[in-house]
Structures are given as structure tokens and as C-alpha cells.
Amino acid sequence: MTSIDDTLSEIRWLRNEIWRCRRLLGTGLPGAERELVEKRLHEQLSAFERLVSTAFPLALSSKVYSFKSTTIGRSDSSEAPIENAAMASSGCLEKSISG
Template structure:
């Protein structure tokens, strides 16, 4: 399940890169509008997918550094 979602995230990321590259080329107004719309859709889909995924890395509680109470120096 996680592998499939990661694959989908990579696909969205690759599409976003491709659309950004295309926007740096000479395009007609209609082509530019289409690519900007697709870029927006891909970005939204990627954000929604990422927000729906559980975190892959769990933070560990920090261990206190120093002496514990009740110990002598």
C-alpha cells in the first residue's frame, strides 16, 4: 500500500517537473493555460496524497541528557 502511494507521489513529482520545464519554452496562450491548469491539478493531487499518507519516520522521544534527580555529583 505504501509502495503504491510512493509510486504515485513520484509520478506526480515527475509530471510537475515536466510541466515546469514546458512552461519555460515558447508556448501559445492556450498551451500555457492548459499546462498551468495541469500543473495546478498535479500539485493538488500530490498534496492530497501526501497528506493522506501516514508518516514514514516516527520521531523518538528525546532522552534527557544530564543527571537524573536524586543523584549526587
């Protein structure tokens, strides 16, 4: 069984690799290299989501509280989905801590 430190280290490593791929995509890569980087980015994003959802199944699952989810409350602001996801996530965390 892996420790939480190992899991967090792997999450950080994946995050850094995702950032690196996104930086590379921002440059002028030729077609074949760009496709390889895009494929690698997709694989890393999938691995990141899978790892986060298994490490933090309720509180931090990106599938449950993504910014693409339905907004709660006011929706006239462009930041409303992000704010609402954060509020929903913190409410879920409070429930999981209190029992």
C-alpha cells in the first residue's frame, strides 16, 4: 500500500508534467510533434483525474465538482461556476468530517 506522501508526490509530478505539456503546446511545434504532445497531455490528464479521485474520493473528486457542472445560485457572473464548485466542495468536506 502506498503512503499518502507517495500519492501526493505522484499528483505533483503529474501536475508538473501537465503544465510542461501545455507550455510546449504554446510554442510553434510541427504537426507530428504537436500530436504526440497532445496525446501525452491527454494521458496525463486521465492519470491525474484517476489518481485524485482514488486518493480523495469525496472531497476533491474533479468529476463530482467540476467547473462544467450546473451552477448553484447566481449565474450572471463568469466566475459563478468556479465559486459554486468551491462552495459545494467545502460543504461536502464538512459533511465528511462531521460524520
